[in-house]
Each structure stands twice: as structure tokens, then as C-alpha cells.
Amino acid sequence: MKPATRARYATRIGQVLDYLYDHLDQEPDLYRLADIACLSPYHFHRIYRALMGESVAQTVRRARIHLASGELTRSNRPLPDVAQRAGYGSLAAFSRAFQQQFGTSPGRFRNHRLLALNPQESNMYPVTIRECPAFHIVALAHQGNYMKIGEAFDKLMLKCRSEGWLDESTRWLGFYYDDPATTPENELRSHAAASVSHTIMVEPPFEAMTIPAARCAVLRHTGPYSTLHDAYHWLFGHWLPQSGEQPAISPFEDYLNDPGSTPQQQLLTDIYLPLVPLAR
Known part of the structure; x- marks a missing residue:
């Protein structure tokens, strides 16, 4: 597929993603989606899979289960x-x-949680302090519920694939700037991001950034993304007060394996907390 053709198809599939995420409570209609993409149903199915790396049904199932797991941990519905x-x-x-x-029922997940947190246990999460070099990213902003950032990641992945920016060293990252406990949901700000090997030129809504070198506390979380807030509570409520360290800027997340092919209980996420430099 020629680069210009791939870019044109990526724009069309991006419009399909808009529709899918706005209608997750409905069964996807192949003919409707093909019409949005200005493609025949025959070609739409193949082009979608080629660019997204999965079928429409897989995208919808992944998004639905992710949102549902967030509701199970944050609501009493x-x-x-x-x-x-x-x-x-x-x-x-x-x-x-x-x-x-998830390897468990929704009720059991809600009641027991795959990673139940006892804040008195000081060794619940491994934390290391690292000197992290500067790196380049391409990012897409998301505003609102952090559990809905998946749409931004899907659009970013589509863009990166269409532009040929992905390689074996690509890291998928999430940057989160506000505390959900104190910020209204519709005002939460975040970026879905992918690392790139060099500075690139992009057009809105995508952004190219350089993340400066920093000394970071890095917490390893194992389990579903919907339980990451447990790790944040422990990091800020237990580890940070006892460490003597001070945070410099907002934390970001580095997703170490593929949520589309990895069992939820085996997902690995590193939370990076940039720290104030040590006094010389």
C-alpha cells in the first residue's frame, strides 16, 4: 500500500473509531461502518484489520470490557x-x-479485586529510582474520564502505523495531569503517547514533544489498568511520605505488554514519578 493511500485510509478508519466509541452500547453494523469509511464492506473489513491489527469486533470487545472494569472498581451500579x-x-x-x-467473574472482581491493596503493607509494589534519559514522543490529547483514553490510543496507533513510525523500541505511554479525586471528570487532562526515535513533524491534533531527562521513582504494577489507582494511592500515600523525595511533575505510565493479547492479570505497567533533583 502506497504511503499516500495508507494515510487516506487511516483518516477514514479514524472516523470509524469516532463512531464506534460513541456507540459502544450498540452492536456494530458492518454496512454502516463501511459507509462511514467510504468503502465497500468487502474492502472495509480487510483495510480495518490491516491498519488496526484487529477486527472491529475485537476493538469493540476490548473497549467495552475496559470501561466495564472501570465501573466495577469505581461505582456501585x-x-x-x-x-x-x-x-x-x-x-x-x-x-x-x-x-x-479477566479470569474471574465481574462480581468476584468487584468484591475482591485482583490486586487488593492493604496500605499497611510496605512491600506491596516494587519501586526503584532510575536516571531516565530524554526521549521523543508523538501524542494525542484526551480530556475526560481517564478510563476512556483508549480511543486516543487507538487513533494514535492508527496514525503511527500509517506513517511508519513504529519499530521494536516503541513505547506506549500515558501522561495524566490531574487528580481524579479532586478534579471534575470532564476537566481531566491526559495524553496518549508513543515514543519515536527522533523528532518528527506532525499536524494537529497530534503533537510532537521531547520528554526531558529526569530522576524518576518507578513503580511496577501487575494487573488490569482499572486497578492502577490502587498503585497511585500506595505510591503517594505510603511510599512518597516515607522516601524523603519530592515529586517534580505529574507521573506517566509505560505499558509494557499488549492489552489485546495479554491476560488482564498479567498486564505490566511502570508508573514513572519524576523527582526533584538531589541537592548538590
């Missing part, structure tokens, strides 16, 4: 309501899909 809001016609169908992804 009845399970049938969570299932319906996630686009499942019945609690049984939702439970089967959830079990496949």
Missing part, C-alpha cells in the same frame, strides 16, 4: 446495569466476556 452500559444484552453474556478477559 448493579451488575446488570454495568452489563447494559457496556453494550451487553444480558448479564450472562457480559459475565462470559469478562471471565474470558
